[in-house]
Amino acid sequence: MTTTASAHPNIALIKYWGKQPVPGNIPATPSLSITLDTLESVTSVDEAAEDTLLLNGEARSDAKIASYLDLLRQNFDVPPLKIETSNNFPTAAGLASSASGFAALTTAIDQHCDLQMSLDQRSDYARQASGSAARSIYGGFVALGEPDWIAEPLLNSEEWPLKVVIAITDTRQKTVSSSEGMSRSANTSAFYDNWVTTTREDYLAAHVAVRNRDFDQLALLAENSCLKMHAVMTTSIPAMIYWRPATVACIETIRGLQTDGLKVFFTIDAGPQIKAVCTPEHAPQIAEALSAVPGVMSTTTVGLGAGARVIAS
Numbered sequence: 001m002t003t004t005a006s007a008h009p010n011i012a013l014i015k016y017w018g019k020q021p022v023p024g025n026i027p028a029t030p031s032l033s034i035t036l037d038t039l040e041s042v043t044s045v046d047e048a049a050e051d052t053l054l055l056n057g058e059a060r061s062d063a064k065i066a067s068y069l070d071l072l073r074q075n076f077d078v079p080p081l082k083i084e085t086s087n088n089f090p091t092a093a094g095l096a097s098s099a100s101g102f103a104a105l106t107t108a109i110d111q112h113c114d115l116q117m118s119l120d121q122r123s124d125y126a127r128q129a130s131g132s133a134a135r136s137i138y139g140g141f142v143a144l145g146e147p148d149w150i151a152e153p154l155l156n157s158e159e160w161p162l163k164v165v166i167a168i169t170d171t172r173q174k175t176v177s178s179s180e181g182m183s184r185s186a187n188t189s190a191f192y193d194n195w196v197t198t199t200r201e202d203y204l205a206a207h208v209a210v211r212n213r214d215f216d217q218l219a220l221l222a223e224n225s226c227l228k229m230h231a232v233m234t235t236s237i238p239a240m241i242y243w244r245p246a247t248v249a250c251i252e253t254i255r256g257l258q259t260d261g262l263k264v265f266f267t268i269d270a271g272p273q274i275k276a277v278c279t280p281e282h283a284p285q286i287a288e289a290l291s292a293v294p295g296v297m298s299t300t301t302v303g304l305g306a307g308a309r310v311i312a313s
């Protein structure tokens with residue numbers, strides 16, 4: 001009997017970029033994110049003669065999934081599995097498909113194999129597969145920090161129902177994985193140490209901004225965290241420059257909307273897409289403005305969503 005779980009991607013407002021030089025995929029920076037609705041990974045698992053993977057309908061082999069299954073099998077009784085996963089958004093194009101994918105996979109395997117994991121354990125295991133996946137276990141505003149590096153829910157999606165307008169500027173897959181990019185930054189960017197130190201301060205300040213629902217303060221912190229992370233990426237050797245002309249044009253458009261008094265800020269991950277976080281009443285105007293930017297292929301407006309959950313078993 002198949003077990004199916006769903007999880008949504010999340011977007012970090014305070015970014016995770018860098019790992020500690022210890023086992024267990026421990027981030028070098030704490031992070032704070034929002035889990036989205038609408039976009040989702042749906043993952044089904046069932047017993048099989050050997051491990052197989054279908055991603056968006058195509059047979060694949062995936063080293064990250066294989067080593068994650070190895071990790072689970074060191075601690076639990078997990079038989080060979082047939083895994084089918086699909087995303088209703090572009091895979092590996094800066095929209096965090098690994099976050100929703102591993103959160104959904106962990107949740108499906110937990111239920112299917114009766115592993116009886118707590119939410120903390122699911123977050124802990126998901127993080128070992130992909131740091132950002134730890135956060136997609138929960139909905140709404142989520143923090144991931146010291147000392148345990150297990151996600152902590154801060155506010156649920158109804159408690160501060162912001163919207164996110166995503167402007168797609170390029171759907172090609174990224175060529176450098178996050179793990180490789182992070183190690184390149186740690187080894188070569190002159191700004192890396194400062195990034196790690198200041199992100200700890202930003203994280204604490206963002207906690208306060210979220211608890212107070214202080215949009216302007218969160219906007220300042222989130223844009224600064226994004227720009228600092230991209231400063232580290234662009235000063236890594238070789239440089240990782242994720243922005244397209246349309247990405248920069250979207251930033252300028254958002255700056256203009258801020259000057260007009262709209263509650264909106266931008267964030268960008270390891271890809272060229274731009275995400276405009278805003279209050280609900282301003283979302284239609286922001287979507288219209290970003291759709292008109294040359295090079296923007298499409299926009300999607302989403303809200304904040306729930307954590308990973310089993311949807312069929």
Ligand code: DP6
Binds near residue numbers: 011016017031132270
């Ligand atoms: C830029 O979680 O994909 O999206 O732990 O190596 O799988 P791994 O990295 P991953 O990195 C996410 C990086 C980011 C920022 C963030 O989501 O915090």
